[in-house]
Amino acid sequence: MAKVEERIHDELVDSLQGEKIVTLVTKDAETNEPELSIISWLVAHPGGKTIKFAVGHNADSATNIQENPHIVLGVTGAESCYSIKGKATVSDIIEKTMKLRVITVEVESVKDVIFYGGKITSETTYEKTYDPKLAEKLDSEIYSLLNEA
Template sequence: MAEKQMQELTSEMMQYLQGEKVIFLSTLDHEEGVPSTTCISWLLAVSPNKLKFAIDPRSRVIENIKTNPRLTLAFIGLEGCFAISGSGSSDLKQLDGVTIKMTEVSVNVLSVRDIMFYGSKITAEPEFTKTYNLELANKFDAAVYEALSG
């Protein structure tokens, strides 16, 4: 069965991608030229054609995007698996009002594909637990999401 492809996020995806989800971010490694995948959670869908995410400015992802802005964000949810192909911003900026240095990356959505294998659906979504001080984690998360929404 061929993958279903769309040009933008659906309203359900917009609502779902409002943070605290397991997101797989794939870029092309700037030194080795091979695909590189990392896991992020600070991501917001700001429109059907635009996403923003926060990442540590020391992350290899930053140099990868500067070298080649093409990327893919994949998530498991809404009873399936989806891959969002896009172009990361070349104007990477520091997040204001966040106590730990974080960089904002804007992504222009180029396509959205349903990549779930034929004849199946997801019945349980990935979950995670924060392993550091929960009160500090909640305060930091709130600051990151506020900065991304502004």
């Protein structure tokens, strides 16, 4: 059985500084069933006890978290795959170039969940398919918010 840690180790914190595909599992507010989302605006804070990420202001995941704050993040990084469980809070709507919400996760447990003998040798990459200047502006605004203490 994999060892469960109470914080994100430093190498994984370093890899969680944005532009990363991360899965988010919440409990659907209406059906009580698990709901999977993909996020990429994400920052792990030093010490490995807090993660912040941004979603659109009316994202289902924000509604779900307001109803039930327990979440799971699926992360690939530091040559493995991790399940990060935590309790999340949702900000009020923030109006920048787009309306968004910042989700703050207080990390409760981190578990390495790669199969026996497995090692990640390359990670998923993606590209933004909208206006590059808009992408740069959004990233700048959002990462500024996520990096606030």
